[in-house]
Amino acid sequence: MSASLTQELPVHHSVAQAEPTQWTTAQALALFDLPFNDLVFQAHQVHRAQFDANAVQISTLLSIKTGACPEDCAYCAQSARYDTGLERERLLPLSEVRESALRARESGATRFCMGAAWRNPTDKQLENVIDMVHVVKEIGMEACLTLGMLTRPQAERLKEAGLDYYNHNIDTSPEFYGEVISTRQFQDRIDTISHVRDSGINVCSGGILGMGESREDRASFLVSLANLPRPPESVPLNMLVRIPGTPMAGLPTLDPIEFIRTVAVARILMPTSHVRLSAGREGMSDEAQAWCFFAGANSIFYGDKLLTTGNADQNHDQALFDKLGIHPLIPEGFTSLPLTQEDEEDDCTSPMGGCGNGGCGHAHHH
């Protein structure tokens, strides 16, 4: 029964707690094995105790350097090892990044995430990317980067530049990791995450579901995140996007019920983290997404595109938010540049505006 199981489980993390809880894979598996209603009910209670249950954080993604990556991640469209038909691109010019971030802000996103298909950035590449961070910060958005592995000095440099979040996924359990990537180790991921954490940047780390891993792997993956010295502030859960040409192209889809269970267990193990419904939303029904929000997901990627693949349609997302009475989360201290006169006079056209529902994510002040 869930009640007795709850009593056996460690207490939740809380801001005031000095020693974070250490979870075991067995405890996480016991949660996975609960009847669906018991699991989701428990997750929702944890969620409600920590967050506004109807607020969802909105991030937009941009690939600033696409393709020709030397790594062999078996899921990835951008690995040079697989023929995925992707055109390689150079680092995007600053003006394009600015335009794209402005569009994202106008659509209601509060965080702008920029990804590069690198194993790790050189110091020179990092300086170019820092100019992009400045552009995003100038327009009042939170900035997030995902550039591969970082050294400690590079993480410090990004902190100094004002970066809010760094995304570096552990991707899967330590046990299954070798089936997915051979060109860098699980420990390398943990090392980069520590550099990000120690430099004072918020950590965004999660992974991919539906890569052929077992339920035990899913439990172990979530426990690895929850047991970090501090759990990530942001936990993206991606449903595998099957890219033709990659070794994972032909894998069967993960049952959406199992995905919802994974969201629920993530919520229980990491009560204060934002759990992001990330890649794969395009192929998910409204009902499945609604269950994910109920189970504790409270962040999404919003916009036409992820990095190289399509995302759920923006109008569709707006309709879904309306149907569910969900409003965009405005981060504490969120600022945006004073808008031009013309902007101020415009009607709010933000698809995620929902101006009547108390949570307009648009940059306008109503």
Ligand code: SAM
């Ligand atoms: N190259 C950097 C790295 O790997 O750290 C940053 C970009 S990489 C594309 C960021 C993350 O996107 C990966 O760690 C993976 O979790 C996710 N991702 C990539 N391709 C995916 C796919 N086909 N389906 C789901 N998630 C994917």
Ligand code: DTB
């Ligand atoms: C994350 O966990 N998911 C995003 C972001 N972090 C960088 C990337 C999803 C990529 C999906 C496949 C693609 O568009 O190439």
Ligand code: SF4
């Ligand atoms: Fe390269 Fe990142 Fe794709 Fe791996 S996930 S192949 S490191 S772009």
